Amino acid sequence: MPEGDTIRRLAERISDRFLGQRCARSFARDPRITHLDLVGATLTGVDAVGKWWLLRFDDGRTVYGHLRMDGRFDLGRRSTAPEWQRRLELEMENGWMTAIDMPNIGVVATEQEETIVGHLGPDLCAAGPPDVGQITDRLVSNEDRPLAGALLDQRNVAGFGNVYAVEVPFIAGVSPHQPVDSIRDLDSLVAAGSALIRTNMGRSHRNTTGRRLHTTNLWIYGRQNRPCPWCSTTLIGAGERDVPWGRVSVWCPSCQAIEPQRTVDVARIERALILHPARKRWPVEHPPADADDAAPN
Numbered sequence: 001m002p003e004g005d006t007i008r009r010l011a012e013r014i015s016d017r018f019l020g021q022r023c024a025r026s027f028a029r030d031p032r033i034t035h036l037d038l039v040g041a042t043l044t045g046v047d048a049v050g051k052w053w054l055l056r057f058d059d060g061r062t063v064y065g066h067l068r069m070d071g072r073f074d075l076g077r078r079s080t081a082p083e084w085q086r087r088l089e090l091e092m093e094n095g096w097m098t099a100i101d102m103p104n105i106g107v108v109a110t111e112q113e114e115t116i117v118g119h120l121g122p123d124l125c126a127a128g129p130p131d132v133g134q135i136t137d138r139l140v141s142n143e144d145r146p147l148a149g150a151l152l153d154q155r156n157v158a159g160f161g162n163v164y165a166v167e168v169p170f171i172a173g174v175s176p177h178q179p180v181d182s183i184r185d186l187d188s189l190v191a192a193g194s195a196l197i198r199t200n201m202g203r204s205h206r207n208t209t210g211r212r213l214h215t216t217n218l219w220i221y222g223r224q225n226r227p228c229p230w231c232s233t234t235l236i237g238a239g240e241r242d243v244p245w246g247r248v249s250v251w252c253p254s255c256q257a258i259e260p261q262r263t264v265d266v267a268r269i270e271r272a273l274i275l276h277p278a279r280k281r282w283p284v285e286h287p288p289a290d291a292d293d294a295a296p297n
């Protein structure tokens, strides 16, 4: 079975050969795409997401599929495979692109492709609370990636924007630069972030401090060069080009110091949320694993 890296390479081959080219002839032989006619459309993007491939066209549609066990692409000359196996055949300016024996193929509006390929991580803003363990597994699969970059990657967890990528590490006492695989009790950090965003999503303002809840009130976001609200050390700010995750950032060099191993400071989270309604949601939606017996029902 092809792994994600195989499909990534396939996407690169398709992109190298056909990106930016217009489709001259189009044949669809799968019941899910019988209506599909791409003649005149230009291929504007090729992507691999997990084990899915995606072909984006300038008419706002994305053709997607999954190779499973037997699916493959023929690129170049027109395929000689039996016609019924050629589920999608496209003649581009630089040859043919044929999807063969593709067990899973379809078309969707490009702006809605996430709903199909399911590449997003657990959604923090879904009706029910997310599976924190699943999110943590995805975060640490990034190994030595900085915490803020892993939190912002929507394939790990869908929902955290840059404000939370600054505020949640601060609340947990962990540097946004701390590699994810060197953080102990990452579950507690994720649970606190989930509680904050899920509490705030019902409000018109982003508020992480619990003070003046009717306005935006944040711990350190946008407060570079000012004193840390926890320890009074001057906060460091970084521009988009100064950090690997490419977003403006703020952190305290003292109480968010980078260490070989860093443990999430649960006592700090509890103190940070003491005025915030998220403090009620946190233990209810995310009871500590070793306190299940004592958790109220």
Ligand SMILES: [Zn+2]
Binding pocket: 228, 229, 230, 231, 232, 233, 252, 253, 254, 255, 256
């Ligand atoms: Zn500090």
